[in-house]
Amino acid sequence: MTTPLLRVSTIETLYVDRIYALFGVSLEVREGEIFTVLGPNGAGKTTLLRTIAGLLKDQPKKGQIFFDGRRIDGRPPEAIARLGVVYVPEDRGLFRELTVAENLELGLWGRRDDGVAQDLDFVHGMFPILRERAGQQAETLSGGEQQMLALGRAMLRRPRLLMLDEPSLGLAPRIAKSVYEALATIGRTGTTILLVEQNARLALQAAHRGAILEAGRVVLEGTSEELMGNEDVRDVYLGVGAAEMATRGWRLYRKRRRW
Amino acid sequence: MDLVESYRQDLALARTPVTRALLAALLVALAMFPWVAAEHFVFLATLVALYSIGVMGQNILIGYTGQISFGQAGFLAIGAFAFGHLRIWGAPFLVALVAAGGVAALAGVVVGFPSLRLKGPYLAIATLGFGVAVYQIFVNWEVLSGGRSGLAITKLSPMFGLSGRRYEYYLYVLLLVGFTLATYNLISSYVGRAFAAIRDSDIAAEVNGVNLTRYKLLAFAISSFYTGVHGALYAQVLGHIEPQIFNIAEAITLFVAVIIGGVASVEGSILGAAFVLLVPKVFADFREMVPIVYGVTILIVLIFEPLGLYGRWLKARLYFQLWPFR
Numbered sequence: 001m002t003t004p005l006l007r008v009s010t011i012e013t014l015y016v017d018r019i020y021a022l023f024g025v026s027l028e029v030r031e032g033e034i035f036t037v038l039g040p041n042g043a044g045k046t047t048l049l050r051t052i053a054g055l056l057k058d059q060p061k062k063g064q065i066f067f068d069g070r071r072i073d074g075r076p077p078e079a080i081a082r083l084g085v086v087y088v089p090e091d092r093g094l095f096r097e098l099t100v101a102e103n104l105e106l107g108l109w110g111r112r113d114d115g116v117a118q119d120l121d122f123v124h125g126m127f128p129i130l131r132e133r134a135g136q137q138a139e140t141l142s143g144g145e146q147q148m149l150a151l152g153r154a155m156l157r158r159p160r161l162l163m164l165d166e167p168s169l170g171l172a173p174r175i176a177k178s179v180y181e182a183l184a185t186i187g188r189t190g191t192t193i194l195l196v197e198q199n200a201r202l203a204l205q206a207a208h209r210g211a212i213l214e215a216g217r218v219v220l221e222g223t224s225e226e227l228m229g230n231e232d233v234r235d236v237y238l239g240v241g242a243a244e245m246a247t248r249g250w251r252l253y254r255k256r257r258r259w
Numbered sequence: 260m261d262l263v264e265s266y267r268q269d270l271a272l273a274r275t276p277v278t279r280a281l282l283a284a285l286l287v288a289l290a291m292f293p294w295v296a297a298e299h300f301v302f303l304a305t306l307v308a309l310y311s312i313g314v315m316g317q318n319i320l321i322g323y324t325g326q327i328s329f330g331q332a333g334f335l336a337i338g339a340f341a342f343g344h345l346r347i348w349g350a351p352f353l354v355a356l357v358a359a360g361g362v363a364a365l366a367g368v369v370v371g372f373p374s375l376r377l378k379g380p381y382l383a384i385a386t387l388g389f390g391v392a393v394y395q396i397f398v399n400w401e402v403l404s405g406g407r408s409g410l411a412i413t414k415l416s417p418m419f420g421l422s423g424r425r426y427e428y429y430l431y432v433l434l435l436v437g438f439t440l441a442t443y444n445l446i447s448s449y450v451g452r453a454f455a456a457i458r459d460s461d462i463a464a465e466v467n468g469v470n471l472t473r474y475k476l477l478a479f480a481i482s483s484f485y486t487g488v489h490g491a492l493y494a495q496v497l498g499h500i501e502p503q504i505f506n507i508a509e510a511i512t513l514f515v516a517v518i519i520g521g522v523a524s525v526e527g528s529i530l531g532a533a534f535v536l537l538v539p540k541v542f543a544d545f546r547e548m549v550p551i552v553y554g555v556t557i558l559i560v561l562i563f564e565p566l567g568l569y570g571r572w573l574k575a576r577l578y579f580q581l582w583p584f585r
Contacts (some may be wrong), residue, residue, distance in 0.1 A: 053466060076472075077465040086466065093463035095456055106456050109449060110468045157467065 003069055004028040005192050006052070006161055011063030011073070013044070013051045021047040022060065023216040029161070034183070034193040036203040036224075038237055039213035045196040046090060048213065049163045052194075053087040054080040067161065082110070084160030090169060092150040096139035100130055103138050103149055107156030115158070122189075123152040126182055144175035151182060155191075162186065163194045168202055180206050200237035204228050212237075272443060289432055293425040301428050302496075303540065308431040309492035310532035312438045314516040315525060316485020321514070322523030323446060324478040325458030326374050330386035331486050331513045333370075333393030336505035338363040338487030339494040340403060343410035346495075352415060356491050363487020364480040366393075371479030375472055390510050397502035409501030412494055431492060435529075438485065442525050445481070454478055455523075486513075515553055519560050521569030530568040 006029040013022040021044045029035040039045050050056050052065055054077040065073040072080050081087075095103050104123070108116055124131045127148040133141060138149060147167055154162055167183070168176035180202050187193055187206075197203035204210060204224045212220040212233065220230065227233050273279040293301045313335070320326050342359035350358070373385040397404040404410070417426035445451050453474045456464035465471055494500045512535050520531020535553075542548045564570045 055462060055465065076470070078468045078470045081466050081468040089462060089466070093460055093466065095459035095463060097459050098455060102452075102455070106452055106464075106467055109452055109456070153467075 005031040005068055006194065007064075007066040008048075008052065009064045009066070011051060011060035011065060013047055013056060013059045014061050020216055022051065024063070025213070025216070025218055026063075027211060027218065027221075029192060029194050030209075031192055032187075032190050033208040034187050034195060034206055036195040036197055036207035036210040037213050038197060038200050038203060038210060038227075038233075041198075042215075043213040044216040045213055046165055047216075049087060049165050049194070049196055052080075053077055053085060053163065055087070081157070084158065085163065086154045086157045086159035086161070087163045088150045088154050088165065088167070090165040092146050094138040094146055094150060094153075097137065099135050099137055100141070100149055101134040103153050104130070104156060107153035111156075111158075116156075119156050119158065123155050126155075126185055127152050143170050144172070144179065147171065147175075147179050148182070151179070151186070155186060159191055161192045161194060163196075165196050166198060167195070168197065168199045176202060200233070204238075272440075293428050298424050301424050303536065305424070305428045305431050305496060307529070307533045307536050308428075308435040309489055309496065310516070310536055311435055311529040312492065313486050313489030313513055314520060314532045315438060315442050315528040316482040316489065317513045318517050318520075318523065318525070318528045319442065319445070319454070319485065320478055320482035321517050322521075323451065323458060324454040324475070324482075326371075326475065326478060327379060327383040328370075328386040328479075328482070329383050329507075329510050329514065330370055330389040330393075332505045332507055332510040333390040334363045334366060334483045334486035335490035335493070335509055336393050336397050336502060337366050338490030339500050339505065340397065340410065340490075341487070342491030342494050343405075343412050343500055346412050347410065352495070356488060359491035360484040360487040363490065364484040367479040367481075367483025367486075368476050370483070371476040374475050374479065387507070387510075390507060394502060394506060397505070404502045407501075409499055410494075411499050412497075414498060415495065427496065431496075434488075434492070438488075439525060439529075442528075446525070450474070450477065515557060519556055519567050521567030522565075524567070524569040526572065527567050527569030530572070534568065 006027070008025060008027040010024045010026050011022055012020065012024060014020055025044070025048060027035075027037075027048075037045050037048060047056070051060050052072075054072070054075055060073055063073070064071055067080070067083055067085060070083070072083065072085070087093075095106060098106070104120070108119075129145055130149060130152050133145065138146065141149060151164075151167070164183075167179050171179065176199065183193060183195070183206055193207075195203055195207060204227055207224050209223050210221070210227050211218050212227070220227065220233070222230075228238065273282050292304060296304070313331070317328070317331055320328055338359040341362040342355050345355035345358055346352070370386060370389045374382055377385055401407075414423065415427060415430070417423050419426070421429065446454070453464065453469045456467060456469050457471065457474055457478075461471055464474075490505070493504075497504075516531035516535045517528065518531070519534050520529070521527025534556075538552050538556075539546070539549045542552060560567055566573065
């Protein structure tokens with residue numbers, strides 16, 4: 001078996017040294033795959049990505065994170081970014097007062113190789129609107145365009161692991177679908193994607209494998225097909241299966257869930 | 260319509276022949292100025308030149324990097340007194356000038372450390388504390404400040420047969436041109452991009468590979484270097500310095516110059532410096548009016564022209580470019 005590109009090993013992340021956000025989370029993301037982490041609000045999905053990206057100071061308190069065989073926990077975020085781990089936060093992390101072109105230039109920050117023009121062509125080919133809006137301030141773009149800019153800028157960093165936090169958040173279903181089509185295109189370039197999402201249907205359709213995170217613990221892991229076939233996932237995250245789930249809600253589900 | 264088609268064009272200081280002609284005319288006007296204007300105005304222009312360097316430094320920190328600092332009076336004092344002592348010990352003007360900037364830059368790095376944890380108003384208060392502390396140190400530590408009599412600084416000996424005022428004017432304008440070019444270069448470089456990234460979103464900057472610690476401290480160091488040089492040039496012009504000159508009002512004046520001139524604009528820094536120096540002169544007979552003019556102007560700028568005087572200039576230029584259409 002090949003070494004995974006990202007290996008998260010029993011990490012514990014705490015806020016204000018008391019509140020557990022992640023409790024012994026372990027994951028393995030293989031090279032070239034799209035891996036999704038699903039879960040309800042407050043499960044620790046964003047915290048997981050921020051911990052991997054090194055954005056939470058002195059975290060994880062326990063456990064290790066390996067990227068490409070190298071231990072990265074405890075390293076500063078810019079050092080992790082330079083290894084090829086690119087994180088697109090939930091709010092898209094755009095430089096809102098800068099133009100589209102300037103945002104893309106910042107994606108190229110620190111790059112000294114010859115592939116810049118080629119990568120810009122790839123991004124403009126995937127999102128032609130970014131070329132049209134080059135001189136426009138990022139904050140004046142629509143939600144979908146902002147997400148495209150965030151993805152385009154992330155791709156200019158030539159990521160080996162692209163971590164996306166809820167890329168469909170706040171987007172109309174049609175726009176969300178086109179963002180996921182772009183993700184599939186990115187996936188085909190061989191870029192490994194770690195995706196955190198509440199829209200389970202979209203995420204599982206795009207991903208090869210996934211995990212369910214609840215209350216800071218991984219409660220289920222498997223291929224997308226396995227997860228889509230799981231009765232609890234179907235009930236709670238896909239909204240199909242037992243009809244009474246919709247009306248009786250989360251409390252009842254908590255009593256009868258199997259994990 | 261003039262469109263920028265290459266990176267080289269984007270970096271060019273003067274893109275069109277008209278801009279180049281205007282720039283040349285401005286340089287000629289600056290060169291001619293001391294020969295046609297009264298000595299008092301030459302002195303004022305010298306002050307505007309040195310003040311512009313300080314405002315530019317403040318603008319690098321506030322406008323480009325988004326770090327609010329009210330500690331500039333402290334850096335001014337450090338620059339001025341370092342320069343004063345070095346000149347008294349016999350250091351040549353340029354050596355003392357660079358050293359004064361260097362000492363202020365070192366102080367800037369120290370003050371920059373809180374910026375790694377503090378933001379916005381909290382950082383403003385922390386830097387304000389630094390400004391007040393430096394003022395108190397110079398007031399109470401006579402070895403540093405020369406006590407009540409202050410420090411007397413050796414006058415520059417004019418060269419090329421120029422009078423003292425004209426020589427000072429040319430030297431300072433030359434320094435301003437140098438600092439202006441350096442600032443343009445800085446903001447167009449990858450360092451300037453990193454500063455803008457930190458200003459807009461420090462998390463996004465970090466995940467794009469920008470080392471926040473390094474670039475925030477660098478912004479403080481560069482900005483303080485400019486302010487230190489400003490302090491040194493001011494000391495040279497005055498010929499005599501005492502700590503009372505560098506009180507909190509100086510820091511506020513620099514801040515006002517940045518806001519009125521135009522945040523994140525090199526040209527705005529020069530316009531802002533001219534504004535804060537010339538308004539008190541225009542209202543010389545009504546000194547009590549100066550704070551009112553400052554206050555009202557800031558309000559007007561914030562409400563109607565967030566880009567400051569530089570924004571006004573951009574709009575005027577656009578009007579003439581599009582003329583007779585609107």
